[in-house]
Amino acid sequence: MKAFLNTVLAIFWKDLLAERRTREILGTMLVFALTVILVFVFAFDLSVDMRSKAAPGVIWVTLCFAGTISLNRSMSLEKDREGFDGLLLAPVDRTAIYFGKALVNWVFMLITAVIVVPVYALFNNINLFSTGFASVILLGTLGYILTGTLLSALSLQLRTRDMLLPVLLFPVVIPLLLSVVRASTILLQGGIQGELSTWLLLLVGYDLLFAAVGLLVFDKIIEE
Amino acid sequence: MVMSYAPIELTMGRVQKVFYFHVAASWTGMLGFLVATVAAIAYLKTGAIKWDTASLAGIEIGMVFIGLGIVSGMIWARPVWNTWWTWDPRLTTTLIMELIYAAYLLLRSGLDDPQRRARLSAVYAIVGFISVPLTFVSIRVFRTIHPVLVGSSDPTVGAFAMTPRMQAAFFSSLAAFTLLFIALYWHRYLLGLKQNEVQQKRMEIESGGEA
Amino acid sequence: MLKAINLTKSFGNRKVLRGFSITVEPGEIVTLIGVNGAGKTTLLRILSGITSAEIGQVQFNNIPSRDDPSFYRRQIGVVLHAPMLYGNLSARENLRFFSRLYQLPHPEERIDELLQMVNLRSRANDMVRVFSRGMQQRLSIARALLHDPACLLLDEPYTGLDQDSSSVFESLILRAVEDKKMVLLATHDLDKACRTSTRIDLLQQGRIAFTQPRFDVSPEELAETYREITGTQPVKHAAGDAG
Numbered sequence: 001m002k003a004f005l006n007t008v009l010a011i012f013w014k015d016l017l018a019e020r021r022t023r024e025i026l027g028t029m030l031v032f033a034l035t036v037i038l039v040f041v042f043a044f045d046l047s048v049d050m051r052s053k054a055a056p057g058v059i060w061v062t063l064c065f066a067g068t069i070s071l072n073r074s075m076s077l078e079k080d081r082e083g084f085d086g087l088l089l090a091p092v093d094r095t096a097i098y099f100g101k102a103l104v105n106w107v108f109m110l111i112t113a114v115i116v117v118p119v120y121a122l123f124n125n126i127n128l129f130s131t132g133f134a135s136v137i138l139l140g141t142l143g144y145i146l147t148g149t150l151l152s153a154l155s156l157q158l159r160t161r162d163m164l165l166p167v168l169l170f171p172v173v174i175p176l177l178l179s180v181v182r183a184s185t186i187l188l189q190g191g192i193q194g195e196l197s198t199w200l201l202l203l204v205g206y207d208l209l210f211a212a213v214g215l216l217v218f219d220k221i222i223e224e
Numbered sequence: 225m226v227m228s229y230a231p232i233e234l235t236m237g238r239v240q241k242v243f244y245f246h247v248a249a250s251w252t253g254m255l256g257f258l259v260a261t262v263a264a265i266a267y268l269k270t271g272a273i274k275w276d277t278a279s280l281a282g283i284e285i286g287m288v289f290i291g292l293g294i295v296s297g298m299i300w301a302r303p304v305w306n307t308w309w310t311w312d313p314r315l316t317t318t319l320i321m322e323l324i325y326a327a328y329l330l331l332r333s334g335l336d337d338p339q340r341r342a343r344l345s346a347v348y349a350i351v352g353f354i355s356v357p358l359t360f361v362s363i364r365v366f367r368t369i370h371p372v373l374v375g376s377s378d379p380t381v382g383a384f385a386m387t388p389r390m391q392a393a394f395f396s397s398l399a400a401f402t403l404l405f406i407a408l409y410w411h412r413y414l415l416g417l418k419q420n421e422v423q424q425k426r427m428e429i430e431s432g433g434e435a
Numbered sequence: 436m437l438k439a440i441n442l443t444k445s446f447g448n449r450k451v452l453r454g455f456s457i458t459v460e461p462g463e464i465v466t467l468i469g470v471n472g473a474g475k476t477t478l479l480r481i482l483s484g485i486t487s488a489e490i491g492q493v494q495f496n497n498i499p500s501r502d503d504p505s506f507y508r509r510q511i512g513v514v515l516h517a518p519m520l521y522g523n524l525s526a527r528e529n530l531r532f533f534s535r536l537y538q539l540p541h542p543e544e545r546i547d548e549l550l551q552m553v554n555l556r557s558r559a560n561d562m563v564r565v566f567s568r569g570m571q572q573r574l575s576i577a578r579a580l581l582h583d584p585a586c587l588l589l590d591e592p593y594t595g596l597d598q599d600s601s602s603v604f605e606s607l608i609l610r611a612v613e614d615k616k617m618v619l620l621a622t623h624d625l626d627k628a629c630r631t632s633t634r635i636d637l638l639q640q641g642r643i644a645f646t647q648p649r650f651d652v653s654p655e656e657l658a659e660t661y662r663e664i665t666g667t668q669p670v671k672h673a674a675g676d677a678g
Contacts, residue, residue: 003538010535018523021562077521086519086578088485090536091505150351154344158334167330171323172351175358178366202362213354217347220268224340224486271489338447427449 007092011100015074016107025073025108033066033116037123051124056184059120060140060177063113067144068169070108071152072162074101079156088222098149098218105145113137132187136203140180143207147173150214153221179203246300247394248401250293250318255405256286257321261353264346276342277416279349280332285409287325289401290318313363320359324352338423436460437482437511437586437617442491444477451477452488453641459586459617464608466628467621468657469638470665475621476516478638479590482619483513495586509537512579515590518571519578522564526555526574529563530581537582549577554603568595576604587611589620593627605631625661629654639665 019025040058041051078084087097117137121128148169155165183199185191260282267275297315298308309315331348335341442455451474459465467475480486482493484500484507493500493507500507520529527546534542550556553573563571572595579587587608593601608618608631621638622628628635629652637645637660644664647657662668 006538007536010532014521014524014528014532017528018521022523077523080522082515082517082519083521085483085485085515085517086533087536089483089508089511089513089519090533091508092536147351151348154331154347157340157344158331159336160330160334164327164330164334167327168348171320171327172355174320175355175362178362182366198365202358202365206358209354209358213351217350220343221347223343224480336447423447427447 004093004096007090007096008100008103011087011097012103012107015077015101015104018077019108025070026111028073029066029069029108029112030115032069033062033112034119036062036065037116037120041123048124052126053185053189055120055124055126055128056181056188059113059117060181060184062116063109063141064144064170064173064177066112066116067105067109067141067148068166070105070112071145071148071169072155072165074104074108075149075152075156076162084222094219094222095215097222098153098214101153102145102149102214105149106142109141109145110138113141128188130187133184136180136183136187136200139200139203139207140176140183143176143203143210144173146207146210146214147176150210150218150221153218157221175202176206179206243300243394245397245401246293246296248398249289249296250314251398252401252405253286253288253290253293253318253321255402256282256284256289256409257325257349257353257356258282259409260286260349264349267342267346268350271339273338273342273420274417276338276346277420278413279342279346281409281412281416283325283328283349285405285412287322287329288408289405290322290325293318294322311363311367313360313367316363317356317360321352321356324356328352436496437619438494438497439478439482440492440494442478442481442488442493444474444481444486444488446477451641452481454491455642456491457619457636457643459619461585461615461617462612463633464612464618464620464631466632466635467619467638468623468625468628468635468661469621470667473638473665474641475638476590479513479515479588479619479621482588483511483515484508509582510585511588512582512584512586513588514572514575514579514592516594518563518575520563520571520574523562525560525562526550526566526577527559529574530577533578534581539582545581549580552580552603552607553577554599569597569600572596573600573603576607580607584616586617587619589618591622592620593622593624625657626654629657637661637664 037058040054040062044050044054078087088094117128117133120126148165151168151172152162152165155162155168158164179199179202183196183203186196186199260279263275263278263282266272267279294315297318301310301315302308328345328348332341332345335344437459439455439457442452443450444452451472455474455478457465457478467478469475477486481488484493484504495507495510498506521532524532527550530546530549531542534546539545547556550559553576555570555573555577558566558570563574566574572592576592579589589608592604596604605627608620611618612633633648635647635652635657636643637647639645645660647660652660
């Protein structure tokens, strides 16, 4: 167990160190996210009232798109000089690689969220601060990257590379997306408590389920 | 059987007969996914390529049937609800399943090495299969609480009780489609196996006929 | 003692290894030669645990690698064609990362020692991204030696090395062997093969077609045998390319 954690953290810190130096992933994610939000605002020309109602949807779609940048890039950096083979050579649990990468992706997505949400709130003069919303963001991004990390390891091996990741990921992530957007809407705009707990339950269920799937199946994805 | 035996339903007239096709087609489409996923697990456990072929056959045939299901669903929806599409849980989930099928096929086209292709498609089939019930449940929850959506969505419109004669037609239609599925699937599967053989022979010839 | 027993591996429908077996004892340098596509790289990847064979097994001291993969991986140090490094980290940071994965007790000392050994001490804090191919290869060797493995698996390690790096490498291998380690390396360089090996095996169509203790053969004789068996010319290695 200790060795497992050690590997997960080693991979996590390595990626963070590389990112701190180049800032290529986070920078791209943030710029992209802000651009997407702008596109939404112009494309839909939302009235002020609608912007508030649309907030959860816009924010989550933006996070998903930005998320794919991290998912794609953090995996492909392993492919660069075959660092991945180096990981396979080491006496570490393969699944630890999965969780290490997932942790990196999660942190990057959270950092993006921490910047994007206040920015959206600022631009549209609405209040988005709520601990409930924050926890939904935590759970939602977690589920997204659990599935995403799995599929990014898969799509990396394709001839078509990361082009296919969104195609593979989005249909499978719909229950998650639906749950977080609904839960976010209820938290930010008020709604029935009962409904909220249903959505949160679905959310947690999704997270647990796909963590389990990842645990079981990651080995098979990277073996040769 | 459907056309002549089942009585003409009270409110919807002849159009209702599409229902038999729609449900049966969707059901067999989902059966295809189930078969594909079971075969995928079998492949991951045994490594025998025939399971990969079985999985692919399931997805391909399933895709055809789901496609039929969606189209027939739309044909039914138009006169009944006055809309081409309705976001009800079953139809929407079916659409998403179709997308997953398509993604699966795209995935396969991006891989050349047969073992790797088999392995990764098997993984994706499993991941996709697990997500479908979740998708259905989440949309169901959504629709139960928020029934007012695009077009008419009153669930009572378009619902009907089945008389015994209708039930007979329904089940025979279901059986017929399932049999059709099995027939098509089996053909596809055998075709796939033959393709594997041809591929193998070709490889052997190319590498100089080494035994 | 490293042993491969009856390894069979196909890619698609092409059989790359057919019932391949090999044994390497401590103190031996076994050199594999053969045409491109003969299966040298596949063999090394299987021995490294990166690729798995369909049939057959790999053993270290009679313990199958499958039974205890962690233990097995600690015994091997691998240098393949790709350097297996991270471009956005420095040489030192790269080695730190890997020493963490191997859970080494005194990483910094070991890292310094190895950087010294491969002549990269002065570039320790530079990004691997800016290293030449030869430098990356040297760092890769350092990475392989971090955990002081009992067995070295090297896939064409001399490719792209300049004269200096090449000799550094050669002396490393010879020293490893003095320490009773095992070395299995694949190369096209018949000169080096004759000079440094204890045994030379010619890999042809997935099997060992010819084996030769080094003492009995000169590079010219070896090249002749190579031509006879494989029907092709051995690849000529130019010194100093891409240093």
